[in-house]
Amino acid sequence: MKADMRGERPRSGSEPGEPLDPALETLFAQLRAGAEASYPGPGLKSGSSFGTLDPGWTGEAKRRFLGMATAAAVCLVLSGLALQTVALSAEAIFDLAFILF
Amino acid sequence: MRGDSGTAEPGGGGREVIQEALLEMDRALWRLSWSWSSSLEEAEDLCQTMRLRVLERASTFKGRSTPHTWIYRVALNAGLDHGRARKRERFLPLEEDLPARDPARLEESLDLRSALARLPKRQRQIITLREVEGLTYKEIAEVLGIALGSVESGLFDARRKLAALLGVAGAKEGRP
Numbered sequence: 486m487k488a489d490m491r492g493e494r495p496r497s498g499s500e501p502g503e504p505l506d507p508a509l510e511t512l513f514a515q516l517r518a519g520a521e522a523s524y525p526g527p528g529l530k531s532g533s534s535f536g537t538l539d540p541g542w543t544g545e546a547k548r549r550f551l552g553m554a555t556a557a558a559v560c561l562v563l564s565g566l567a568l569q570t571v572a573l574s575a576e577a578i579f580d581l582a583f584i585l586f
Numbered sequence: 587m588r589g590d591s592g593t594a595e596p597g598g599g600g601r602e603v604i605q606e607a608l609l610e611m612d613r614a615l616w617r618l619s620w621s622w623s624s625s626l627e628e629a630e631d632l633c634q635t636m637r638l639r640v641l642e643r644a645s646t647f648k649g650r651s652t653p654h655t656w657i658y659r660v661a662l663n664a665g666l667d668h669g670r671a672r673k674r675e676r677f678l679p680l681e682e683d684l685p686a687r688d689p690a691r692l693e694e695s696l697d698l699r700s701a702l703a704r705l706p707k708r709q710r711q712i713i714t715l716r717e718v719e720g721l722t723y724k725e726i727a728e729v730l731g732i733a734l735g736s737v738e739s740g741l742f743d744a745r746r747k748l749a750a751l752l753g754v755a756g757a758k759e760g761r762p
Contacts, residue, residue: 505717508754509745512698513717520620520718525630527612 600647607653608640614719615640615661621702621718622665622710632668639664651728658719658729662711669703701751708732709744716741 505513608615619633640660647656702710711730715721721729723737730737 505745506749506754509717509748509752512752512754516621516698517617517718520617521613523620523626523629524613524616527609 600649601644603649603653604640604644604647604657607657608637608644611654611657612637614658617718618661618665618714621699621714622669624699624703632665635668636661636664655725655729658715658721659731662715662729666707666711669707697752698748701748704751705744705747709740709747712737712740713744713748 615636616629616633619629619636623629623632640657643660647653650656651659702714705713708730712726715726715729716723723734723741726737727734732740
């Protein structure tokens with residue numbers, strides 16, 4: 486694809502059989518000038534209705550985050566259970582030792 | 587959406603390709619958004635909608651077309667969806683929304699955007715890609731997935747309608 490599809494717009498050369506009315510051409514030139522003048526830059530504007538949503542917060546990024554959060558929660562639960570098991574075991578050992586000795 | 591994906595690309599690197607191309611095309615998406623909006627805020631929302639749609643669908647890009655063609659296609663469809671949702675009845679922007687300095691120029695630009703909004707969606711896509719983005723007929727046909735003849739006739743009709751809506755000479759008779 487040509488470079489003109491990559492952001493900076495070159496002026497279009499007329500194609501065969503394409504007479505654009507000068508008045509319309511002027512209006513489109515003004516439209517393009519308005520667009521260039523108002524370009525906010527890449528990324529999000531704080532005033533937009535999307536707030537400060539990060540464009541990266543979509544699809545894969547979201548799945549990755551949710552996966553990590555789930556894994557962390559599972560680890561937390563498992564370590565709690567493990568600690569509880571260790572504590573119960575220790576208590577049992579102490580009880581047994583108390584009975585025996 | 588309609589026909590956003592392409593053929594399979596080995597390695598599934600479509601997402602990275604699209605992300606890179608999206609950065610290059612951010613100004614292009616802004617021009618589309620600006621052309622199809624009645625205010626700065628609406629243009630920002632629309633541009634954001636386009637960016638998000640492209641990112642959401644990036645993993646479906648398979649390399650059948652160029653990334654830039656694919657992004658245009660997804661963005662244009664997002665723009666149409668956005669327009670349907672907003673039901674742009676009001677077309678009276680606040681003065682502070684307008685970026686340029688010459689009120690007369692802005693008024694004309696706004697009139698043009700208002701007229702663009704009244705075009706049938708296909709014609710609006712075609713004339714925006716041609717007159718705002720400067721794409722060739724062939725590129726427009728690729729982006730929209732239509733025949734070259736449809737681009738020519740759509741452009742002709744769009745120009746004629748715009749000229750009539752704006753009251754400028756240019757509503758020539760006959761088709762190319």
